Every structure is written in C-alpha cells, then in structure tokens.
Amino acid sequence: MPLSSSCRPTSLALAGIVTVLAAALAPAPAAARNCGGATPCDCGDTVTTEATLTRDLGPCTGNGLYVKSGVVLDCAGHSVNGSDLRGAWYGISLDLATAGTVRNCRVTAFRRGIRIRGGSGNIVENNEVVLNKYGIDVASAAKASRITGNLIHDHRDEGIHIGTDADGTVVLDNQIWNTKREHIYVLDADDCRIESNLLHASRKAAIYVKNSHRTQVTANVVSDRAIQVRGNSTGNVFTDNDLTGNGYIVDAQLQPDGTWLHPHDNTFAGGSIQNTGYCFRFYGSYDNTATAIATDGECIPITELARGGVVPHGNTVEVVPLP
Numbered sequence: 001m002p003l004s005s006s007c008r009p010t011s012l013a014l015a016g017i018v019t020v021l022a023a024a025l026a027p028a029p030a031a032a033r034n035c036g037g038a039t040p041c042d043c044g045d046t047v048t049t050e051a052t053l054t055r056d057l058g059p060c061t062g063n064g065l066y067v068k069s070g071v072v073l074d075c076a077g078h079s080v081n082g083s084d085l086r087g088a089w090y091g092i093s094l095d096l097a098t099a100g101t102v103r104n105c106r107v108t109a110f111r112r113g114i115r116i117r118g119g120s121g122n123i124v125e126n127n128e129v130v131l132n133k134y135g136i137d138v139a140s141a142a143k144a145s146r147i148t149g150n151l152i153h154d155h156r157d158e159g160i161h162i163g164t165d166a167d168g169t170v171v172l173d174n175q176i177w178n179t180k181r182e183h184i185y186v187l188d189a190d191d192c193r194i195e196s197n198l199l200h201a202s203r204k205a206a207i208y209v210k211n212s213h214r215t216q217v218t219a220n221v222v223s224d225r226a227i228q229v230r231g232n233s234t235g236n237v238f239t240d241n242d243l244t245g246n247g248y249i250v251d252a253q254l255q256p257d258g259t260w261l262h263p264h265d266n267t268f269a270g271g272s273i274q275n276t277g278y279c280f281r282f283y284g285s286y287d288n289t290a291t292a293i294a295t296d297g298e299c300i301p302i303t304e305l306a307r308g309g310v311v312p313h314g315n316t317v318e319v320v321p322l323p
Contacts (some may be wrong), residue, residue, distance in 0.1 A: 025183050047071050052076040054133050064091040069098040073152045075105030082109035090115045093314040094122045111289055112137045116145050125149050133157050141165035148172040164188040182208040190214055200224055209233050217241060232261040240270040247273045247299060252284030260308025272322060283307040287314035294322045
C-alpha cells in the first residue's frame with residue numbers, strides 16, 4: 001500500500017537522514033595531541049618540544065598549531081594551511097607562552113595567521129604570512145615580542161596588530177604589502193620599536209600609532225600611505241623614515257564616551273617625504289616638533305586644523321632640500 005502523504009518522508013527529512021548517516025560513517029578526526037621531537041605534528045597539535053616540519057599541514061578546519069614556552073617550531077618552509085572558515089581562528093598560536101619561537105613557516109587561510117597572546121619574549125621570524133584576515137596579532141598584554149624578517153602580505157584587515165598593553169614589541173626588517181587596512185597598528189601599547197620595515201600598498205595608514213607612548217619608529221621605507229599618530233599618543237619618536245606619496249598625520253580622535261584625545265609632544269627627525277602635497281598635517285594636536293625633514297619641495301611643510309575643541313599650537317616643522 002502506498003504511503004499516505006502524512007507518512008511519506010519529505011525531502012528535508014531524507015536530507016537529514018543522509019546527513020546523520022554520513023556523519024556516522026565518516027572517519028573521526030584525529031584527536032589533538034602533543035608533538036615535536038620524534039612525534040610529527042598535525043592540525044590542532046601542541047608543540048611541546050622542538051619541532052621541524054617535514055610536510056605541509058592542512059587544510060586545518062580548526063586552529064593550526066599551539067607552541068609552548070621555550071619551544072622552537074621550525075616549519076622548514078612548509079605551510080600551515082587553514083580552511084578560511086569559522087573555526088580556523090589561528091594558524092600558529094603562542095598562547096601565554098614565554099620565549100617560544102616560530103620560524104620558517106608559511107601560514108595562510110586563518111582569521112589570524114600567527115597570534116601571540118600574553119606571555120613574554122616570544123619570537124616570530126622569517127615566516128611568510130599570507131591571505132589571512134590579520135597577519136600577526138600581538139594580544140592580551142604580551143610583553144617584549146619580537147617580529148622580524150617576515151613577509152606579510154595580502155590580508156583582509158591588518159598586517160601586524162599590536163594590542164593593548166603589548167609593551168616592548170619589536171617589529172624589525174619585515175616586508176608588508178597589499179593590506180586592506182593598516183600595515184602596522186599600535187594600539188594602547190608603550191615602548192614599542194618599529195624599525196627598518198618596507199611597507200607599500202595599504203588602503204589605510206602604513207603605520208598607525210593610537211593612544212601609545214614612547215614608540216620608536218625608525219628607518220622605515222613607506223610608499224603610498226601616511227604614518228598616522230592619533231588620540232592620546234605622546235612621547236613617540238619618528239626618526240629617518242622615508243615616505244613617498246604621503247606624509248605624516250597627527251590628529252585628535254573622538255572617543256566612544258564623547259571626549260576627544262589630542263596627540264602632543266611627539267618628535268620627528270631626519271628622513272624624507274616625497275611626491276605628495278602635504279608633509280605634516282596637525283589636526284587638533286599640539287607641541288609636536290619635526291626637524292631636518294628632507295623634501296623634494298612639492299609638499300606644504302605644515303597644515304593645521306582645529307579639531308575636538310583644540311586649535312593646533314606649538315607645532316614646528318623644519319624641512320631641508322633632498323640631497
């Protein structure tokens with residue numbers, strides 16, 4: 001006897017049955033484990049002793065690898081590949097680690113390629129971090145991290161994000177390009193050093209320093225976008241940076257509570273600005289000093305506008321001809 005319409009399985013019900021059967025028959029994913037030494041690593045593992053990869057990993061549907069304190073992960077040029085979907089949050093994570101090292105890895109298709117969360121003295125060196133949402137993220141008050149010699153490119157948000165209280169972070173000798181937002185973003189972090197990086201083709205600021213103090217920005221080569229200093233940023237020093245296609249912007253910023261914060265007492269010395277209409281723009285900022293900035297004569301040395309109730313004052317700019 002044919003089934004009545006009330007008893008006949010619907011297509012939705014049949015699809016559900018198929019899904020359940022497929023899940024039951026599919027092989028279970030390998031459980032995350034400790035790896036390193038003689039134990040090879042796979043997606044989701046925690047590197048607990050020195051490890052050198054001998055093959056590419058992934059695509060990882062979850063996180064890639066976790067690196068513990070004092071451990072060196074050397075990918076030897078191999079890739080840690082994500083799925084670029086929810087769940088693939090971090091490619092390589094140094095989570096509350098101290099003196100961990102990640103080197104020679106290619107990390108791609110995660111929400112954050114390499115993440116340093118808390119801890120101190122971790123090193124990220126000589127990696128290629130490409131096609132993630134964020135390239136390298138320094139978070140949760142991680143101290144004295146060192147990010148050096150990396151290729152960081154084609155990200156959907158920021159290249160390197162240095163977050164709240166990630167004090168003493170060093171960003172040295174990296175190349176960063178094709179970033180949808182900022183190449184290097186320093187937010188509420190003090191005593192950082194941004195030095196000798198090659199930065200080009202971002203859609204926002206090349207280097208963005210917000211509510212940060214005593215940052216040293218030295219000998220970077222920047223094209224297309226500005227170096228921007230915002231909010232309560234004071235005592236930062238910018239030395240011998242070469243900018244082409246844009247200059248410096250030092251501007252007040254409106255906070256969520258309706259107050260304005262105004263950058264002041266930042267210094268700029270040496271380096272050059274070329275092929276742009278404006279050398280320095282001071283918007284609601286005051287008592288900032290620039291000396292011996294070489295220009296090609298095309299940019300207006302100083303432009304000032306009131307912002308957030310403050311008329312700029314005490315800002316000085318000295319420009320000299322390019323040699």
